Amino acid sequence: MKLIHIFIPALLTFLLVACGGSPSVKTSEPTKPTEVSKAKKSGGYYLDDGPGENPPANLEATPDAIPRIEPLMVRANKPYSALGNYYTPMTEFQPYKKRGVASWYGKRYHGQKTSIGEVYDMYGMTGAHPILPLPSYVRVTNPENQKTVIVRINDRGPFHSDRLIDLSYAASYKLGLSGKGSGIVDVEAIDARKYVQNTSLSTPPNTAAVDDSTSVKIEPLKSADAPAARNISDAAAKSLNQEKRNPIAMPGSFVQVGAFKSSENAELLARKITGDNLVENMPINNWYNQGIYRVRIGPYANRAMAELAAEKVKKALGLNTYIIDQP
Secondary structure: OHHHHHHHHHHHHHHHHHHOOOOOOOOOOOOOOOOOOHHHOOOOOOOOOOOOOOOOOOHHHOOOOOOOOOOOOHHHHOOEEEOOEEEOOOOOOOOOEEEEEEEEEOOOOOOOEOOOOOEOOOOOOEEEOOOOOOOEEEEEEEOOOOEEEEEEEEEOOOOOOOOOEEEEHHHHHHHOOOOOOEEEEEEEEEOHHHHHHHHHHOOOOOOOOHHHOOOOOOOOOOOOOOOOOOOOOHHHHHHHHHHHOOOOOOOEEEEEEEEEOOHHHHHHHHHHHHHOOOOOOOOEEEEEEOOEEEEEEEEEOOHHHHHHHHHHHHHHHOOOOEEEEEO
16 A cells, blocks of 8 residues: 555656656757847947947048958858858959948957957958958948948858848948948949059049148059050159169058158158157158158058057057058
């Protein structure tokens, strides 16, 4: 009898456990990140993302990325999957123009590495795209206000079907999208080879020298690359001879701190930087190309060191600086 009293409760316990077992889980379905709740929504920011607490002044004046010819990162342009979707990136330039939703990412990813190993700067002019080549350049236009920027694509994303491109905070700010969190844009790929060729043949609008109170378009460093020509004019011969006297292009990262029509003004700026001890044991060169003298500091061993030097010069002299990576 005692045995029956023990056996019956044990049997009931077993049946209850069998009927109330753990539910099955689809391991093949990726876990999606949780969106921030509407109650905690602050401008539509994702998770704990958002603008930095102390953004730089005059973000509207942040210079656009300047297209240049760069080798593609092989490992960053291989087919991949994300959030259950498969993507096949482009491995060469192709015409691309599309309208869609742009979002932006800020402090949550600031300082982290992008898909090509560069450090993400939310105040730089960069972007992320699922399939465009890495790195590459695109022109992004806000059709609502016709504002346009050029950004360098150096990361992958967004991976949501309703979004076309992720922009840095600075790019979204210039387009008038930062307050809304997202918005409709037109994205058009830029052929860097044609861009560089066009800027080297003629000076585009709004690219006068610094001593005319505007900036110039930046071209890749060149040493003696001017083509030989028949019946060359005296002015062209002078330009060619000057380019041949340029320093040999060394690999590394350079800081461009000024561009002038006058070589004297370029030399004055170089002496000012040296006299104020703004750079330590680093050459300051006066590069000449297509009628413009460019003052460049370097080469630095990596882009991070160049960025530190650029920030120091910018704070001391109030100049716009640019980083140029010479392969």
